[in-house]
Amino acid sequence: MFHYPVEITHLDNGDVMVWFTDIPEAMTYGDNEEFALEWAQDALHVALSGYMDEHRDIPSPSIAKPGQNTVSPAPIVGVKLCLYQEIRDRGISQLKLAKLLHCDARQIRRLLDLDHQSTVSQLMDAAEVLGFELDIELTRRQGGNHPGVN
Template structure:
């Protein structure tokens, strides 16, 4: 699964570019150049998704890009979201039992932070998944 959310980028009459995410209505930003707007898009995406995780709010799967540019949240938020989406249908208690760890330890994995690769691998295996890393 790839956690990449598409956005629109529109030049503004007064200069600069406006970025808006279709999947996350509260996620929007701007930049003086397209490059700055794209950088800001990743920053605001990270902040909005981290806040939704913290608040326990619904997090939609990203839409298909359909030729639109995409932004990717930072690695700690990506890790939390990958576990969030992969564990659908499994309680934290079930995941904790499958991993042989405590409920609080699993709860910490579900929030943006600094999980180790070993923790992520164990969680993925407990969910019948395999951890795959890539650099883009």
């Protein structure tokens, strides 16, 4: 859905900085690449939440270069970003979406709030009234099983 390429810079003090070429407001750092990449998702969420607060479009990710790392928002956040962009693209107000969902406009604000823990059912309902189907699938991580699980 949203797989944003990141640039990684090793700083003179030994820290590692990660930044997004598509979202210049999103950058972070860590003691090493692993920690910096872990924090990158949080930086991405904060920056995209700012885009939403400012009523801006969500930038489309550019194509990653071969071997380039990408960072994606958490799955629920990704769904919220898609719903937000769809109502922007179609010129649907939050009030109109609330009427379509037979709920209060405050519920729509919470539904689109990246920090609010919306339920999958709420997101599915919103996707449906906008003409989408929410499809959830599990994908095995690289490295296979979790340690301690047979």
